[in-house]
Amino acid sequence: MALEHALLVSLSERPASGLELSRRFGRSIGFFWSATHQQIYRTLAKMEEGGLVSVTTVTQTGRPDMKVYEPTDAGRDELAQWLATPSGPDAFRSDLAVRMRGASYGDIAAVLDIVKEHLADHQTRLAAYEAMQARDYPQPDQLTGADLDRYLVLRGGILMEQGWIAWLTEYLDAH
């Protein structure tokens, strides 16, 4: 149940509405946890019911009302406790790898095209992450606390994208 905790992390950084959270998940948080807005709304409602977050309804002019969530003390406690709980290895699941492994049981050229698309996609994403790194963290050795962790998770995104690019390039070169 890590979505709940990912939301608590994000709301600890700054209170937000459901839509704002789903935008954050589309951006920075998105490279290690993805979630659709429906999922986020449902989880927030459940968390409010459970007392982990509190809501303030903000009426806006010319816009629908907005529910702004922030962690309660119970939510902060829950997060702190979860953070200290060891977790097993993350299950790595890749649709694309299944296709790569099975390529010879279908049209290999079609699979190679799909691999090329993914490669381009990873290259685009790597460029975006590297731009973020250059723009937001020009002096990484001076970072501490939450800023340091945000930077290091971005580094993880970069390293993972580089890994994918190396892999897919090797796959295409060998075929």
Add this chain to the structure above:
Amino acid sequence: MALEHALLVSLSERPASGLELSRRFGRSIGFFWSATHQQIYRTLAKMEEGGLVSVTTVTQTGRPDMKVYEPTDAGRDELAQWLATPSGPDAFRSDLAVRMRGASYGDIAAVLDIVKEHLADHQTRLAAYEAMQARDYPQPDQLTGADLDRYLVLRGGILMEQGWIAWLTEYLDAH
């Protein structure tokens, strides 16, 4: 619904029982798709119902009966068609990354311990994959077809593990 297709790939390589498949998922296939035996049994039952696989019950001496599955022609067609269908980017989800990002909202030392455990785990796994590579694929340039793809997916496992090790090492060094 990639589990179905991962099973078809594995059964195309060689027919197998549910238990044998779950062993394969624990080994080689496991580094890009994981599944428990319950999930595999249920999916196989559904696939048989849908005509994608056929079953032969093998009676064994001193052991329970075994149901050996293999793809039907319809199953092979389905796999071939799926292989040529483009897929969106794989969602990358990591419980550990959520903890790393949120470390400053809890006990940082506890998070670092968890990261160290995962690092050791990835190092162990990398060593196992590298041993497989050395044992099973001494001459990779001579591989073709399904053997080549099996090798290249193992290479992916190795590259991903190296990425994780680089990331977690960087995280620990910076703290």
Add this chain to the structure above:
DNA sequence: CGTATCATGTAAGGGGTTACATGATTCT
């Protein structure tokens, strides 16, 4: 005699995906 392995399964619940719905405002 207890534990592990072989082999398959049921049941319950949690999490995630996809499609659809609403209703006002701003932009082209």
Add this chain to the structure above:
DNA sequence: AGAATCATGTAACCCCTTACATGATACG
């Protein structure tokens, strides 16, 4: 006038996880 954005939600379905169940044989 039509499309996009802001903002939240319902409903249905599928997938995955965890716990429990069975019954026989082999091993120490």
